[in-house]
Amino acid sequence: QPRTRDIINLMRERLPSKILALLADIGKSADQSGCNAFVVGGFVRDLLLYRKNEDIDIVVEGDGILFAKAFAATRQARVHAYSKFGTAVITLDDGFKVDVATARTEYYTAPAALPEVEKSSLKADLYRRDFTINTLAIQLNQSRYGTLIDHFAGQKDIKDKTLRIIHNLSFVEDPTRIFRAVRFESRFGFSIGKLTVRLIENAIRMGVFKRLSGARAMGEIIAILEESDPVPSILRLHEFRLLAALHPAMALTETTTQLLMESRKALDGYELMAEDSNCLRWLVYFMVILTPCTSGEAREVCRILRLAKWQEDLCVRERQQADHCLKRLAKELPLDNSILYARLHVFKTEVLVYMMAAADSNRTRKAIAHFLSRLRSVRPEIQGRDLKNLGLPPGPRYKKILIQVLDAKLNGLLQTKEDETAFVARILSDTGRQNGNLELIK
Numbered sequence: 514q515p516r517t518r519d520i521i522n523l524m525r526e527r528l529p530s531k532i533l534a535l536l537a538d539i540g541k542s543a544d545q546s547g548c549n550a551f552v553v554g555g556f557v558r559d560l561l562l563y564r565k566n567e568d569i570d571i572v573v574e575g576d577g578i579l580f581a582k583a584f585a586a587t588r589q590a591r592v593h594a595y596s597k598f599g600t601a602v603i604t605l606d607d608g609f610k611v612d613v614a615t616a617r618t619e620y621y622t623a624p625a626a627l628p629e630v631e632k633s634s635l636k637a638d639l640y641r642r643d644f645t646i647n648t649l650a651i652q653l654n655q656s657r658y659g660t661l662i663d664h665f666a667g668q669k670d671i672k673d674k675t676l677r678i679i680h681n682l683s684f685v686e687d688p689t690r691i692f693r694a695v696r697f698e699s700r701f702g703f704s705i706g707k708l709t710v711r712l713i714e715n716a717i718r719m720g721v722f723k724r725l726s727g728a729r730a731m732g733e734i735i736a737i738l739e740e741s742d743p744v745p746s747i748l749r750l751h752e753f754r755l756l757a758a759l760h761p762a763m764a765l766t767e768t769t770t771q772l773l774m775e776s777r778k779a780l781d782g783y784e785l786m787a788e789d790s791n792c793l794r795w796l797v798y799f800m801v802i803l804t805p806c807t808s809g810e811a812r813e814v815c816r817i818l819r820l821a822k823w824q825e826d827l828c829v830r831e832r833q834q835a836d837h838c839l840k841r842l843a844k845e846l847p848l849d850n851s852i853l854y855a856r857l858h859v860f861k862t863e864v865l866v867y868m869m870a871a872a873d874s875n876r877t878r879k880a881i882a883h884f885l886s887r888l889r890s891v892r893p894e895i896q897g898r899d900l901k902n903l904g905l906p907p908g909p910r911y912k913k914i915l916i917q918v919l920d921a922k923l924n925g926l927l928q929t930k931e932d933e934t935a936f937v938a939r940i941l942s943d944t945g946r947q948n949g950n951l952e953l954i955k
């Protein structure tokens with residue numbers, strides 16, 4: 514058991530002063546409210562692992578909502594309370610959020626359902642958590658400030674780099690914990706303990722996933738796919754036959770695994786070159802996981818897992834179009850930027866990143882990267898207003914002319930707005946000459 518002094522020193526060494534001051538103030542406020550307050554869970558785990566984590570979860574023995582209100586009153590903070598759960602979110606004046614919960618016990622009325630809750634002690638509250646490494650707490654009350662509370666040997670498991678559940682029914686009660694085990698294993702470089710592995714296998718064999726809602730399963734899958742390298746976790750899900758448990762068509766093949774690794778490279782490459790990346794990483798990986806499925810199966814998976822319609826379309830229809838486009842590019846890579854643009858601009862970022870991963874040659878990959886980094890954002894400077902000033906009455910020709918300007922600009926023929934204006938004037942006079950009558954241009 515580390516001495517309280519060591520924990521306080523660790524906190525001083527690792528935490529930003531703003532957070533240190535906040536934790537101390539929470540302790541003072543708890544004393545004034547006559548309750549015990551603890552910072553718990555991932556925050557404490559990451560403190561001991563020397564990892565940055567600024568998500569503060571406070572558990573209060575007493576009334577969490579009353580405490581949150583009393584604390585908020587000592588400074589300019591807002592409180593949003595959820596009385597049904599005894600929880601509250603405090604938002605400080607700078608927007609920083611602190612989660613507060615009343616220590617509670619959960620009763621599962623049915624396996625894999627959401628639990629009923631009741632007020633309790635810190636220990637009972639920690640008992641309902643997923644893994645021992647997430648059960649650590651540090652007390653914040655002034656007289657016990659910095660006391661590490663470790664009811665379930667979480668410190669030992671952190672030292673041994675092991676993920677262990679707290680009781681044998683844990684995965685039956687909440688199968689999402691299986692996904693969390695896989696995610697944490699890879700994130701922290703830990704291993705799932707032997708008994709815990711057996712309990713995962715048992716739970717899957719018992720068919721616990723039949724009772725888990727598609728939306729909750731997808732939430733966990735997304736969390737895995739949003740980690741910095743989800744590929745080992747996806748392989749682990751496959752090893753546990755967890756993907757197939759969600760839908761038999763979700764079987765990982767050698768080719769898919771390769772494509773997943775290429776996707777990671779493509780995503781990292783894209784994020785390096787993109788000024789502000791708006792690419793959903795999980796969606797690229799998920800699209801790849803679905804590649805061995807038929808369209809019908811892929812749509813079924815998307816529906817079971819409650820993906821939005823546009824996400825389903827992206828994974829099925831757009832991906833097929835992308836494969837088709839890749840075949841065309843492999844046959845003949847366009848020399849003109851404008852043609853490359855015409856082929857690629859219809860695709861969303863996620864699909865373009867997928868295409869970079871799935872491309873069969875470096876030349877094609879480079880062409881897609883060139884489109885993403887250079888061509889995609891090119892726009893004519895000239896606008897409808899300018900066309901009007903050139904004497905062209907508004908109408909459907911505007912669009913055609915602006916496309917011609919864009920093509921010429923993509924091909925490097927126009928640099929400045931003056932170039933564009935001169936280019937349009939030339940088009941107009943050419944057409945005029947051809948028609949012998951300017952009126953016909955309209």
Ligand code: ATP
Pocket residue numbers: 553554555556641642643644647648687689690
């Ligand atoms: P992340 O860094 O992904 O946010 P985290 O563990 O730091 O992971 P949350 O996932 O927000 O944070 O969870 C907060 C705490 O709630 C965890 O420390 C964990 O103990 C508990 N928890 C979350 N999900 C479950 C679950 N399904 N079953 C039991 N406890 C859970």
